[in-house]
Amino acid sequence: MACTGLAQAQEPATGNKPGGIVPRASPEQFELAFWNSIKDSNHAGDYEAYLKAYPKGRFAALAQARIARLRAPAQPPAAAQAPAQAPTPAPAQRPQTAQSPPAAQPPPAAKPKPPAAKPASPAIAAARARASGEIRDCQSCPVLVSLPAGTFTMGNNASDPSERPAHQVVIDAPFAIGKFEVTVQEWNACVTANGCARIAQADAGPTAPMRDVSWEDAQQYVKWIGLVSGKPYRLPTEAEWEFAARGGSAAPYWWGDRMAAGKANCKDCGQPWHAERPANVGSFGANGFGLHDTSGSVWEWVADCWHNNFKGAPNDGAAWEEAGCRQRVIRGGSWREGAAYMVASTRFKYDAGVRQSQNGFRVARGF
Template sequence: MPKDSAEQIELTFWDSIKDSTHASDYEAYLKSYPNGRFAALARARIERLKAAEQKPKAPEQSRVAPAAKVPSEREPPAPKAAPKAAPEQAQPEAPAAATEKPKAPAAGVSAAKDCATCPDLIILPAGTFTMGSNTSDPSEKPAHRVTLAKPFAIGKYEVTVDQWNACVTAGACPHVGGDASRPGNTPVRDVSWDDAQQYMKWLSAQTGKAYRLPTEAEWEYAARGGTTGKFWWGEQMRKGMANCKDCGQPWQAEGPAPVGSFAANPFGLYDVNGSVWEWVSDCWHNSYKSAPADGRSWEEANCRVRVIRGGSWREGASYMPSTTRFKYDASVRNSQNGFRVVRDAQ
């Protein structure tokens, strides 16, 4: 993770995308650093990638883009919850490649769904937990107790391409990079924090219920699933538990696996580790010093830099701990960023 300096943050951003084969990643860099040290190189790569896309393919010959490299050290990618598939497309009931199934659902957990095309929800009980870590990156310190006084409902999966496209069809959400060609049961990505707000507004209008992004505290509480370890399954990475590089099948370099392909945590939530980075509502702060203890969204006046959580399929195991966090400008779209929904339980 980058240290608290503008130069190091920019360098971390560039290192995470420098081998990307997606023009949108370089466009995201230029949006954040229009006059950055790598701006000229970013523009050149955009031109080259777009030119390559326009070249006709030879008959009977497929071209596969090389896999993007993933940083080996724990420095989140430059930015880094998917609605459920359309009603005729069922979500997988069990992870396809998970080596273990979760035990019985945690006490007080139940399911909900507000409409046929709405995301599946898991209603979590109120509770108290320790957020952050005193042994990891400075941005995750200090570890502190947080109490969520009320139950809340959170997406069982990240918002999917099909769910996003329902909003696009209604004219309430924008088209995002590659959404037309990506499998409908994979998490939507290339969405900004601002884009996610449009989806929440549309979903709220459709259901009559107030949908929103999770607060950072709600997200970590949900991701931990009532556990206290480095990962929700323990202290060491295990194959089949997270959709990330070197974390086991069905990983693919080109994009995240369909939602629900890996094991669910004890709360019954899928893909909280890897898959896509997930936007949360909070403004970015460099540490948890003075963070609220009641789980509310930590806001600042005129805030434009927001928090993302969970890592993505393009990172390795060092990004997968439940405490991993990073930041991104609210208006920037990145090929690794998605989100998951929340509403208050009723």
């Protein structure tokens, strides 16, 4: 696309989402949506993900140029010239940036380590989990919330065509789903056990949501955690995910009919918010089922193949699969999107092998 065309690749609009990440029916709209989601990124991996999906895309040359710029070695600043016959001034303090990290400081004196806490017995741990209404199957396992069977209306006839038609779905058996998205710490436990790929999260602490993972990466994690716990872990189906994300509400947002500040991690949702990374899991309140960050934070992979709408979708909560499926569904929006993407019905797709810095997941399992 010519440079003049870039002016048309605007930020996602509010209201019924006429232009951003939520898809339209044409391949061109999917590509534009992908580009809009990464065009302001400072991560080379985002542009590499675009090139993998669209090697001859309209923004391919620009993506390659940005990768080259982001991977170029930083140039050291020119030394300031001191005035003639004057003492050299003390170096000025510079603000910390991604290109100029602070100088290394000597480590503080070692402190004596406190005695390790004695781990609770399995019986005590199970009793605590029951008392809190939560499930934790093993030390490395994510905390789960048990949800009952139920009936709900999936989709949204007033929103994007991909979310139509709204239809009744019966979740006919209880299931458990992650209270939070899988965190960096939880992912790294799988890496240490050689069950998952090592994926750098240089700017993320242990309780940040794990991101830049593909659908295939997420499958490796649920396979590993299933072996560790002895439980049938998997990704939630798209129907289970929306049932859980709504938290028992039929409104567009899990908290009601209108956008409200402080409910989700997005660029229009209030603090805490940072353009470069999502907030730590649980930084915002839980929905009616006790789940955090189902709106915003990171897009979440689910089990289903992508379909352009819900015509012919199963109504029993099962995953909508088909042979040879490569396009998989992601749900919930991310911290980079605006308020219009926080509705519970928002959905999009990616290739199962693509890693993108806005994409993460939460786990589920049956009983």
